[in-house]
Amino acid sequence: MRLSNYFLPVLKETPADATIASHRFMLRAGMVKQDSAGIYIWLPLGFKVLQKIEQIVREEQNKAGAVEMLMPTIQSANHWKETGRYDAYGPEMLRITDRGDRELLYGPTNEDMITDMFRSYVRSYKDLPQMLYHSQWKFRDERRPRFGVMRGREFLMKDAYSFDIDPAAARVSYYKQFVAYLNTYARMGLQAVPMKADTGPIGGDLSHEFLILAETGESEVFCHKDLVDMPPPGYLDTDEAREAVFKERTSLYAATDEMHDADEFAKVPADKQLSARGIEVGHIFYFGDKYSAPMNAQVQGPDGKNHNIMMGSYGVGVSRLVGGIIEACHDENGIIWPKSVAPFGAGIINLRKGDEAVDAACEDIYAKLSAANIDPLYDDKDDRGGQKFARMDLIGLPYQIVVGPRGLKEGKVEVKTRASGEKQDMTIEAAINFITGEFAE
RNA sequence: CGGGGCGUAGCGCAGCCUGGUAGCGCACCUGUUUUGGGAACAGGGGGUCGCAAGUUCGAAUCUUGCCGCCCCGACCA
Numbered sequence: 001m002r003l004s005n006y007f008l009p010v011l012k013e014t015p016a017d018a019t020i021a022s023h024r025f026m027l028r029a030g031m032v033k034q035d036s037a038g039i040y041i042w043l044p045l046g047f048k049v050l051q052k053i054e055q056i057v058r059e060e061q062n063k064a065g066a067v068e069m070l071m072p073t074i075q076s077a078n079h080w081k082e083t084g085r086y087d088a089y090g091p092e093m094l095r096i097t098d099r100g101d102r103e104l105l106y107g108p109t110n111e112d113m114i115t116d117m118f119r120s121y122v123r124s125y126k127d128l129p130q131m132l133y134h135s136q137w138k139f140r141d142e143r144r145p146r147f148g149v150m151r152g153r154e155f156l157m158k159d160a161y162s163f164d165i166d167p168a169a170a171r172v173s174y175y176k177q178f179v180a181y182l183n184t185y186a187r188m189g190l191q192a193v194p195m196k197a198d199t200g201p202i203g204g205d206l207s208h209e210f211l212i213l214a215e216t217g218e219s220e221v222f223c224h225k226d227l228v229d230m231p232p233p234g235y236l237d238t239d240e241a242r243e244a245v246f247k248e249r250t251s252l253y254a255a256t257d258e259m260h261d262a263d264e265f266a267k268v269p270a271d272k273q274l275s276a277r278g279i280e281v282g283h284i285f286y287f288g289d290k291y292s293a294p295m296n297a298q299v300q301g302p303d304g305k306n307h308n309i310m311m312g313s314y315g316v317g318v319s320r321l322v323g324g325i326i327e328a329c330h331d332e333n334g335i336i337w338p339k340s341v342a343p344f345g346a347g348i349i350n351l352r353k354g355d356e357a358v359d360a361a362c363e364d365i366y367a368k369l370s371a372a373n374i375d376p377l378y379d380d381k382d383d384r385g386g387q388k389f390a391r392m393d394l395i396g397l398p399y400q401i402v403v404g405p406r407g408l409k410e411g412k413v414e415v416k417t418r419a420s421g422e423k424q425d426m427t428i429e430a431a432i433n434f435i436t437g438e439f440a441e
Numbered sequence: 442c443g444g445g446g447c448g449u450a451g452c453g454c455a456g457c458c459u460g461g462u463a464g465c466g467c468a469c470c471u472g473u474u475u476u477g478g479g480a481a482c483a484g485g486g487g488g489u490c491g492c493a494a495g496u497u498c499g500a501a502u503c504u505u506g507c508c509g510c511c512c513c514g515a516c517c518a
Contacts, residue, residue, distance in 0.1 A: 012467065012479065013453050017511060037510065092517075109518090142517070143442065150518095157518065209518090218517090283518060317518045351477060386478040393478095404477055414477090 001344065002366075003379045007044050010391055020216045022326035023148030025335050029395045031322075038145025038153030045395065046322065048343040050156065053321050054135050056187050056340065057158045063235055064180035066131040066160050071110050071117075073137055077103035079112035083294050092140045106139040111291050111313060114161050118309070119297035125165045125307070128299060129173055133160035135318060150279065150323035151218075160314040165301060170286055170310040174206050175242040177284050177314040179233050181210055182249070184316065185281065186232035188325060189338025192281060193227045195254040199285065206312070207285035209256065211278030214327040221278040222265050223254035228274065256280075279324045286312040335396030336419050339439060345374035346435050347397040349388045351404030353380060361403050361413065365428055372436045393418065399435050 009030040017034070018024040026032050031046025042050055058068065074096070080086035086093075086105075094106040107113070114132065122128070135158040145153050162173035178194065185192035192210040199207040211221055213228065233245045253268050255261065256278070265273065289308035292298065298306040317324075329336045337343070346369060350362045362378060369376040377397060379388050385404070392400050402414040412425040415434060426434065 009451095011452065015452070016447090016454090019512075034510090138518085140517075144512095144514095144516085146512085155518070159518095280518060315518055320518065384476055384478090384480065386476095386480085389478045391479085402477080406477060 001375075001377050003377060003381050006377070008395070009043065010394060018148065020147050020150075020327070021330050022150065022216075022323040025326055025330060025394065025396075026148055026323065029335060032149060034148075038142055038151070040149055040152060040154070045343050049322050049337070049341055050319060052341045052343070053188060053325075054156070054158070054318050057135065057184055057316050057318060060180045060184040060187070061133050061158065061160060063183075064131070064176045066133045066177075066180075068134060069132050070134045071107075071113055071136060073107055073139075074104050075107045075110075075113055077105055079116050079295075080105065082116075083112050083291050085112060092142065094139050094141050107136075108138055108140045109313075109315075110134070110136075110159060111161065111287075111311075112295075115291040115295050115297050115309075115311070118161075118163060119292070119295060122163070122299055122309075125299050125301045128163055128165050128309070129169055130163045131160060131173060131176070132163075133158060133314075147216075147218075148323055149319050150327075152319065155317060156319040158316040158318055162312040162314070164310045164312075165299065165307060167286075167288065167310055170288070170312055171206065172239050172242075174284065174286050174312055175239065175246045177312070178208065178246050178249075179236055179242045181282055181284065181314075181316070182245070183232045183234065185210065185212070188321065188341050190281070190325065190328060191228055193221075193223055193254055193278070194249055195221060195223065195256055195278075196250070196259050197256070197283060197285065198259060202285075202287050202290065204286065205250070208250070208283070209280050210282035210284075211256070211280050212324055212328055213276045214279050214324070215277055216327050217277030217279045219278050219280060220257040220260075220275070221255070222257075222260050222273070222275045224252035224268050225272045225274045227252050227254055279320075279327060280317070281321050281324050282314075282316045284312070284314040286310075330396070333390070334394035337396045337398060339398050342398050343395070344377035344397050345369070345439060346376045346399040346401060347392045347395075348376055348378040349385075349392060349400060349402045350378070350380055351385050351388070351402060353382050355405055357408055358403055358405055361408055361428060365401055365403065365413070365432065368432050369435065372432070372439075374435060374439060399438065401431050401435075 011028045014024050015027050018027050030043050032040040032042055035041050077086050093108055096104040098104055137154060138157050139154050142153050145151055164170040164173055190212045192212050194208040194210050197207040197209040236242050253265055288310050292309040292311060297309045299309060301307045326335050348362055348365055350358055352358045366376055366378045396418060398418055400416040407413055411427055413428055413431050414423050414425050415431045416423045
């Protein structure tokens, strides 16, 4: 992409509304614009990152055996009345009336809808297990939206739903998602720690929140330090292997302040105790027949009797992750994107537009990086160098190639690695090889 | 939902206390000189001062009501 042909409204000054780093940088880097409280327009740069995150989530869900679908944003109140949640949900649910005075709502989640859909087709235990997911915009009328997209009212969420014949089978589904979540966050350059979450009236040990550690996190967290160093499990093809990972990760202490047990935490060796702040980026839980029972979602088992379907749901806050990743990856100059979610792989800075040799070198690099699928952003604007450097640092592309007349006389360009700040002079060919090599890893 | 604050040009702000019809920086447009880390000079465009009512000869400024947004807390992916 040529910057002269892109829509990237960067701001030099920080908008007064933004207090935390991710919100500041997302506004300054021209990623989002607030339309009203907790509702954002996703500008091209922000939208690109959002889609990359969504795609990683999609790929890992598919690997876990989940099947993608799409449910509507607007739901009929009828499903919610059947489960009793229409009254239980409270003012966080945005209620709408259509021209025929029918009660609708903008969905805050989809358990009721998918349970209704599922029961209408499935009759036999032979049709189970099933795991379905979608990635869809949701709305919760938060009392106090804040922190930009991290706590918006409208947000993009991936939610998956599992359907099993009994609690033991549901546990197998849960492990699949548990492992998939560890791999999903690792691919985004994040270390997400699963922490025990409140299971409410369901009980049991099957509810976990996934948190990334960041100073600006909303929750206080306590965990064993070793959890923060564990590598992702990667793809596992047996239930036993997945269960082993689940046991490994949940055997060490990890809890948010609501579930914190100071006595248990005290049993963790002192040098392994970590108390920090975290951002919740996912939540998975098993809820059994909470919806299937009131909705009569049943299948006939091998015993000839009807059984309530045992369900679980698994959420990833996709739009929240955009902010969450920035909280974990930035410096005073701007964002530092992990390669996997960066909106462009590298930036090319033309320091002297109009100079024949510089223009030609930039075009050459642009063509070669494009051919290598690096998806470069070429700053071909007629701005001064300093402005280009500052802008490129702000939007945080992993690598920058700086092309100017001075270096070009020696046949060199400068390659800057955004994360380390390291700069090296090299030939154009070496620069291309270096960057394509970094992305091949 | 409790407590606090803000609304003046695209962005960041001053002016309000003590009423006299709006200003600064950045951004933007034109020109000249510049050009390797957010250039300098000169000229220029852009605002029903959130909305409404009231007080007054006169309201950005005082009064009342409404709307919007933010921050702290409680709550949530």
